[in-house]
Amino acid sequence: MAVPKRIIDVHQHVSWHGRDDTGLVANMDAQGIDKAVLLTWYTMDALDEVGYTRSFNPAHAAAGQLHVGLPLADVVSAGRRFPDRFLLGYAPDPTEPRAADWLASAVEVHHVRVCGEWKFRLPLDDPRCIEIFKLCAEAGLPVIFHLEVPYLPQAGTGKMRYHRSWYCGTADNLARAMEACPETVFIGHGPGFWRYISGDADSDAAEGYPAGRVVAGGRLPALLDGFPNLFGELSAFSGRNALARDPAHGREFLLKYHQRLLFGRDCYDGELHALLQSLDLPEEATEDVYHRNAERLLRIEP
Numbered sequence: 001m002a003v004p005k006r007i008i009d010v011h012q013h014v015s016w017h018g019r020d021d022t023g024l025v026a027n028m029d030a031q032g033i034d035k036a037v038l039l040t041w042y043t044m045d046a047l048d049e050v051g052y053t054r055s056f057n058p059a060h061a062a063a064g065q066l067h068v069g070l071p072l073a074d075v076v077s078a079g080r081r082f083p084d085r086f087l088l089g090y091a092p093d094p095t096e097p098r099a100a101d102w103l104a105s106a107v108e109v110h111h112v113r114v115c116g117e118w119k120f121r122l123p124l125d126d127p128r129c130i131e132i133f134k135l136c137a138e139a140g141l142p143v144i145f146h147l148e149v150p151y152l153p154q155a156g157t158g159k160m161r162y163h164r165s166w167y168c169g170t171a172d173n174l175a176r177a178m179e180a181c182p183e184t185v186f187i188g189h190g191p192g193f194w195r196y197i198s199g200d201a202d203s204d205a206a207e208g209y210p211a212g213r214v215v216a217g218g219r220l221p222a223l224l225d226g227f228p229n230l231f232g233e234l235s236a237f238s239g240r241n242a243l244a245r246d247p248a249h250g251r252e253f254l255l256k257y258h259q260r261l262l263f264g265r266d267c268y269d270g271e272l273h274a275l276l277q278s279l280d281l282p283e284e285a286t287e288d289v290y291h292r293n294a295e296r297l298l299r300i301e302p
Helices: 021-031 046-052 072-081 099-110 127-139 173-179 191-195 217-227 236-244 245-258 272-278 283-298
Strands: 008-012 035-039 086-087 115-120 143-146 151-153 158-163 187-188 230-233
Touching: 008 283, 021 099, 035 158, 035 272, 046 283, 072 086, 072 099, 072 245, 086 115, 099 127, 115 127, 127 173, 158 230, 173 187, 173 230, 187 191, 191 236, 217 245, 236 272, 245 272
Parallel strands: 008 035, 035 086, 115 143, 143 187, 187 230
Antiparallel strands: 151 158
């Protein structure tokens, strides 16, 4: 596989999992990453996210177990210290009545380039989300969203069970949001998004990371074919697993959709890079995934 001329990580966080901005830059240097997009994540109900206590920045802890999550303040601070390495993202809580104003101000004051990480327990086609997505189109902000479906079948019985830590809804919610906002660029991420690469997504009982060969007829390829404003980023185990679970299919998927896929990590390892290198992609696909698509969508000079 061709060695990429540049690497842009479109999904990263700071003051997260014990690493501050200096530590993140050192990690990027070790991994050969030129730039990273720093994303916020405002937890709508912090009591539901207690599993992240050791991952969040304790400077933002409130009384009891409450925590704001990954706030804009940390993103802005890192961006000021390392302006050549970081691009800024921000996604306000859409249940806040002034959310659209906060986003508009973030663009004006802090030059935010991305609306993300959009990770809320609210369907993507909720009117409050649609209002902000339309603003994103006007401002030229791609939306990086985290999808995890609210219901999954139980192994053995097939009975649908509620998945408490769901975000953004289902493929149907995504399709309706894209229909309502055809000028908005949506960049998908997360276990719920990538499970739709396979045609058995709705019947697979795997809670987060389906395994085995990919079945034809997946909703994700159909959505990519039907909506030119949809992209995918390969961060976290979910994105890497979508390719690695069936490497032959993963390579063909990358070859077909290399202009719609972006490199991202959402962590600090080099496993996605190693996987991509093992798939022996041609130079054109390599450069698109590693940096050219990000340059185009985020208005980064080559």
